[in-house]
Structure formats: structure tokens, C-alpha cells
Amino acid sequence: MFSLKLPVNLLALALLLGSTGCAQATDTSQTRIPIAEIKTFSQVFALIKSDYVDPSSDKKLMDGAIAGMVSSLDPHSTYLSPKEWKEMQVFTNGKFGGLGIEVTPDHGLLRVVAPIDGTPAAKAGIKAGDLIIKINDKSVQGMGLQTAIDEMRGKPGSQVRLTLIRAHSATPLDLTLTRAIIKVQSVREQLLAPGIGYLRISQFQDNTGNAVRQALVQLRQENHGPLRGLILDLRNNPGGVLQAGVETADAFLNHGLIVYTKGRTSNSNMRFRAHGPDLIAGTPMVVLINGGTASAAEIVTGALKDNGRALILGSRSFGKGSVQSVIPLDNGGAVTLTTALYYTPAGCSIQGQGIVPNVAITPSNSEEKNIAAALLKESELPGALQAPDPCRKARPQYQIPEPPAPVAKPANPGAVKKSNDKIDPDHDFSLRMALDILQGKPVPVEEQGHVHDIVIPLPTDRAKDKTTSRTVKAA
Numbered sequence: 350m351f352s353l354k355l356p357v358n359l360l361a362l363a364l365l366l367g368s369t370g371c372a373q374a375t376d377t378s379q380t381r382i383p384i385a386e387i388k389t390f391s392q393v394f395a396l397i398k399s400d401y402v403d404p405s406s407d408k409k410l411m412d413g414a415i416a417g418m419v420s421s422l423d424p425h426s427t428y429l430s431p432k433e434w435k436e437m438q439v440f441t442n443g444k445f446g447g448l449g450i451e452v453t454p455d456h457g458l459l460r461v462v463a464p465i466d467g468t469p470a471a472k473a474g475i476k477a478g479d480l481i482i483k484i485n486d487k488s489v490q491g492m493g494l495q496t497a498i499d500e501m502r503g504k505p506g507s508q509v510r511l512t513l514i515r516a517h518s519a520t521p522l523d524l525t526l527t528r529a530i531i532k533v534q535s536v537r538e539q540l541l542a543p544g545i546g547y548l549r550i551s552q553f554q555d556n557t558g559n560a561v562r563q564a565l566v567q568l569r570q571e572n573h574g575p576l577r578g579l580i581l582d583l584r585n586n587p588g589g590v591l592q593a594g595v596e597t598a599d600a601f602l603n604h605g606l607i608v609y610t611k612g613r614t615s616n617s618n619m620r621f622r623a624h625g626p627d628l629i630a631g632t633p634m635v636v637l638i639n640g641g642t643a644s645a646a647e648i649v650t651g652a653l654k655d656n657g658r659a660l661i662l663g664s665r666s667f668g669k670g671s672v673q674s675v676i677p678l679d680n681g682g683a684v685t686l687t688t689a690l691y692y693t694p695a696g697c698s699i700q701g702q703g704i705v706p707n708v709a710i711t712p713s714n715s716e717e718k719n720i721a722a723a724l725l726k727e728s729e730l731p732g733a734l735q736a737p738d739p740c741r742k743a744r745p746q747y748q749i750p751e752p753p754a755p756v757a758k759p760a761n762p763g764a765v766k767k768s769n770d771k772i773d774p775d776h777d778f779s780l781r782m783a784l785d786i787l788q789g790k791p792v793p794v795e796e797q798g799h800v801h802d803i804v805i806p807l808p809t810d811r812a813k814d815k816t817t818s819r820t821v822k823a824a
């Protein structure tokens with residue numbers, strides 16, 4: 350015969366919840382206390398305390414219960430212990446120890462969203478979409494996200510062994526990486542050609558907005574005058590601090606909506622508008638994106654696209670369009686809770702579908718098309734939120750077929766290798782096309798199975814073009 354043995358404090362909690370539930374019998378189903386579920390939880394808690402093979406502390410069980418409750422909601426809601434909360438604050442400040450890799454859970458394993466430029470992960474050739482199955486020969490299956498991250502982080506100079514599965518690769522890849530202090534330089538700039546600037550943002554940190562402004566000043570100085578065009582590279586940018594993304598978009602807009610959010614509560618509904626000035630007003634822009642462009646990077650892309658400020662080139666972005674509010678707890682930890690969804694100025698939800706480029710770079714053969722299709726998207730994450738959206742049928746206006754890659758292919762062609770490396774458009778097809786478009790050169794566009802060289806028009810400067818309608822439409 351089973352006997353339910355409750356700790357005194359848990360029994361008191363159950364009794365208190367029970368009496369509260371009776372007093373609030375007239376409340377709606379959204380606010381009522383789930384008495385039956387609380388009793389089941391108490392029963393399981395007591396069973397573990399009394400019968401589990403190893404003794405378990407109350408703190409361990411309660412932390413596990415909280416973590417499980419929050420993580421069951423969606424892939425981005427998490428419980429952070431005091432230690433994890435401190436580590437997260439260090440990460441957003443742009444300095445931490447480890448490999449420099451952005452990962453997300455995927456059916457019990459870890460999927461790479463993007464390697465961070467100039468880090469051990471990027472230098473080792475790790476790519477967006479790679480699936481991590483082992484860390485130091487330990488299976489990732491069932492390890493848990495934070496445990497896996499702790500395994501990859503460690504003393505600078507020490508090594509970690511990763512076993513990866515890459516799409517359409519016959520055998521797993523074994524890589525040995527040397528840990529380093531990851532000092533992320535989120536913004537880099539370079540003149541690609543006379544008058545044409547290149548601005549790379551690898552992720553959005555607290556200081557990214559200011560760094561963008563400084564980089565634009567540097568480009569003007571190097572050019573000895575105003576720019577004639579700018580390429581903003583957001584490929585493999587996993588996002589980061591929302592405010593930094595808003596500040597970056599604001600640097601290229603005189604006015605207009607940048608992004609808005611909608612949630613259940615009134616304080617989750619926010620609108621972010623541009624105040625200007627556009628620091629390169631009148632200068633045409635091309636934004637590069639791919640499947641590793643996520644979150645805050647998608648917000649910037651959507652704002653510049655919908656306001657007609659930039660031409661978007663590449664492939665559909667990741668689709669991470671949910672807002673996480675970080676709520677500190679009394680124990681020194683925090684809860685990262687999804688509280689709203691992002692919408693672009695045209696009213697398009699980013700969540701689950703991403704940003705569709707104006708100009709799509711499409712693989713040229715079936716094998717590369719299959720690899721591109723196999724890359725992880727937000728909509729494929731377990732428990733991912735789906736948002737009803739009228740923009741789901743959006744399609745690129747132009748398609749440029751990418752020629753077959755050469756045999757000697759760089760390990761990570763969509764990212765800057767090192768902070769002191771110069772970008773070479775001749776070895777980066779998307780970048781080459783962006784440069785040609787900005788220079789008014791014809792590019793190979795595929796239409797109905799045939800390729801024609803045409804000049805793709807750039808968005809007009811709405812601040813100067815008085816005849817342009819200011820009504821933002823989905824494209």
C-alpha cells in the first residue's frame with residue numbers, strides 16, 4: 350500500500366494552494382490554481398524523495414522541476430540558475446571562455462545556428478546546420494543544453510573534442526578545438542572598391558550600435574568622402590541584444606517603424622521607431638543574409654527591407670521571431686520567458702518563417718539544394734511557436750543561380766576568417782553579386798529556366814523621392 354510522505358514545507362504549500370483555490374472559485378481558467386496537478390506534483394516529489402535509488406536534495410529536485418516546466422513551453426524559454434545567469438550577462442558583454450559557437454537544442458542533440466567570426470569554432474570550419482552528437486566522446490543525447498555548454502567551455506588553452514554530423518556527409522566529423530577567451534568584435538569594416546563600403550556584424554552586443562556608427566565614420570575617412578554604396582553583412586549572425594539591433598537599424602533610417610511586438614500583456618506590446626538621422630542618407634545598401642541570420646539580425650533586415658532602405662540578398666533567414674524577457678528571481682537566478690512575437694514594419698511575423706530576400710541566391714545543383722534544404726530552421730525546433738501570418742506567401746523578386754563551388758572551397762565562405770583578414774569578393778559569390786548590383790552591373794538572373802544578365806534596381810531613397818508612396822507593403 351503506497352503512503353504519500355510529503356515534506357512539511359511542501360505539504361503546507363499544497364494546503365495553502367488548496368485554500369486559495371477555493372477562495373478564487375470564480376476566477377477564469379487562466380488564473381485558477383490547478384489543485385489536481387499540484388497534488389500529482391507533490392506525489393511524484395515524495396516518491397523520488399523516498400524511493401529513488403540515490404538520495405536527492407530538495408533544491409536539485411525543485412530546480413529540475415522549474416527548468417522542465419519552463420523549457421516545455423518553447424525552445425527559447427529557460428530557467429537560469431544563479432551561475433547560468435551570471436554567464437549569460439558575461440556573454441552579452443562580448444567576452445567569455447569557450448569555442449565561440451551558437452547552438453540550439455534539436456531532438457536531444459545540439460544544432461549549430463552559427464559559429465562566431467574569428468573564434469576557434471569558425472577557424473575549425475564548423476558550419477551552420479552541423480549537428481553535434483558528442484562532446485569529449487560523451488553523447489550529447491539527454492545531456493541537456495546547459496550541461497553541453499559547460500562541457501564546451503573551459504580553461505583557455507585546453508582542448509575539447511567535438512563529433513559532428515554534417516548534411517549529406519557519409520561519416521561523422523571529429524574535430525579537436527583549443528578553447529580561448531572569446532573576445533567578440535561584433536563590427537568590422539572594409540572598403541571593397543572605391544566608394545563601396547563593407548560592414549560586417551557578427552552578433553549584436555550592448556555596444557554594437559555605437560560600433561556601427563564608428564565604423565561608418567572610419568569608412569568615410571578611408572574613402573576620403575561619402576560612400577557610393579554599402580554592403581551590410583548579417584550572414585551567420587545569431588542575434589543578441591534587441592536594443593543594439595534597433596540602434597543599428599536607426600543608423601540607416603530617418604524615420605519609420607523598425608519593429609513592433611505583440612504579446613498577451615499590455616507591457617509586451619511595444620513599438621520601436623527610427624529617430625534618425627540616416628548616417629549615409631542617399632547611399633544605396635545591400636544586406637546579405639542566410640539561414641544563420643537570426644533574431645535581432647532579422648529585425649534589422651526586416652526594418653531595412655520594409656522601409657525600402659536596402660535590397661536584401663541571400664537566402665531565407667532562420668525565423669527566430671520571439672521576444673524573451675529576462676526576469677530575475679529572488680535566488681539570484683532568472684527566467685528567460687517568451688512573452689511576445691516580433692513583427693516587421695509591413696506586419697509580417699518573423700517567427701517560424703524568417704525574412705525572404707529580394708534577391709535569392711539559389712544553389713546550382715541538386716546536391717547543394719538538398720544541403721541548403723537540410724539546414725535547421727526555427728520552425729523545425731521541437732515546440733517552436735507558429736504565428737499566423739499574411740506574409741507567408743512572400744517570394745523573392747529575383748533569383749541568381751550560384752555556380753558550382755570550386756574543389757578548394759574555404760571552410761566557412763560566408764564569414765570573416767580573422768579580424769585582420771581582408772574580404773575578397775572573388776571568393777564569395779554572394780558578396781560579388783552584391784558589389785556588382787551596387788555598381789550597376791548586370792547580374793545573371795534566372796527566369797522560367799533561363800538565365801539572363803540584367804541590372805537589378807536598387808531601392809529609392811524615400812527621403813528624397815517625393816513621389817514614392819510611404820505605404821509599406823509586404824514583398
